[in-house]
Amino acid sequence: MSYLPKILAFVCTYCAYTAADMAGSARMQYPESVRIVQYLCTGRIDLLHILKAFEAGADAVLVGG
Amino acid sequence: MIIAQRKPFKEISEAVAPYDKILIVGCGTCVAVCLAGGEKEVGLLASQLKLAAGLKGRRIEVGEITVERQCDREFLEPLCDFVADHDAILSMACGAGVQFLAQLYYFKPIFPAVDTTFIGVNEAVGLFTERCRACHHCYLGLTGGICPLTMCPKGLLNGPCGGTLNGKCEVDPEKDCAWSEIYRRLEQQGRLDNLKKIVPLHPHARSTTPGQVIHPAYQRRYSAYE
Amino acid sequence: MEYAQYLLEEVGLEPERLEMYEIGASDAPKWVAAVQEMTERAQALGPNPLKQGASHPADVLDFNQPGEEK
Structure with a gap:
């Protein structure tokens, strides 16, 4: 099966978001399946946010912090 | 404080399976502190129910509301409009709250979402221990x-x-x-x-259920009419 | 995190759909690897069952940003 999944990434501004930003500026290739939601801190992420993401049809959720 | 535990999801979802419009009523006092039935747990349960229904190809409506205390009429009465809009009630309060809600809205099926365990204390966040047998x-x-x-x-x-x-x-x-x-x-x-x-022997006879406590002020006020 | 996975499992979603990674601010390759791994996992598991046909809740949010071609 080959489809492009929709992955919601909950990321922290200071770690994973910076890393993603850097990946972009370094022109690194990665799947365009990911949609980034930027948090000020991973600690803000709530179970409810994750469940809501699945409710809304996300194929996977990545938490990066 | 009354300590309760969330029931397994399977039990809850089976109980409310026949209904399409469910109102989840949380309680913001004891069960909120013991992380079983407060506003946040109401949100999680609602989300879980919607996800589970979606997986079965059903679409359900889940209303969420959390009141200060479900063991008090003044907080339950304003719920009547919400109750009217739903087919069944899922209460996340302790046994007392569930029964009081059921008493007030006797025409709607009501289901408990938590198991009430004991009167205890909040020893640490997430650690609750029994202290009183009432x-x-x-x-x-x-x-x-x-x-x-x-x-x-x-x-x-x-x-x-x-x-x-x-x-x-x-x-x-x-x-x-x-x-x-x-x-x-x-x-x-x-x-x-x-x-x-x-x-001396413990007065177990007093513990005959259901118990009742009448405040002298209440007695004075209402005994004249009896 | 385990609790969130447990919640998903309870409702019948695969807990593997959720993962947490520790990614340092300067760790771009790790970010790329994480995204790749999640993409592979999601491809292996198939689409989110909630998205299909009639079961699709009418009030779902659309992930596609306006103007995005998908």
Whole structure:
């Protein structure tokens, strides 16, 4: 099966978001399946946010912090 | 505070399976503190129910509302519009709250979403331990603030028994011997004399359910009409 | 995190759909690897069953940003 999944990434501004930003500026290739939601801190992420993401049809959720 | 535990999701979802519009009513007092039925848990349960229904190809409506206390009429009465809009109620309050809600909205099916366990304390976030059996007669003044009925696994009023070993109980070596604790505390306070007092039989007859407490003021106000 | 995975499992979603990664601010390759791994996992598991046909809740949010071609 080959489809492009929709992955919601909950990321922290200071770690994973910076890393993603850097990946972009370094022109690194990665799947365009990911949609980034930027948090000020991973600690803000709530179970409810994750469940809501699945409710809304996300194929996977990545938490990066 | 009343301690409760969320029921397994399977049990809840099976109970409300026939209904398409479910109102989840949380309780913002005891069960919110013990992380079982507060506003946040209501949100999580609603989300879970919607996800589970979606996976089965059903579409359900889940209403969420959390009141201050479900054991008080004044907080339940404003719910009537919400209740009217839904087919079933899922209450996340303790047994008392569920029953009071059911009494007020007797025409709607109601289901509990938590198992009420005991009256206890919030020892640390996520750790709740029992302290009181609501036995109608308090001995705490005599025992240095340690309840012999609740904290002693055997519920002995005139302890300790012969089964205490290194401060643990013979019933379960994991459990502390309440009477060893009581002895140590009374010794510390210089009140060991208390141990010589023989406590008479516990008035179990008072604990006949359902209990009732009538405040003198209430009595004065309403007895004239009887 | 385990609790969230447990919640998903309870309702019948695969807990593997959720993962947490520790990614340092300067760790771009790790970010790329994480995204790749999640993409592979999601491809292996198939689409989110909630998205299909009639079961699709009418009030779902659309992930596609306006103007995005998908």
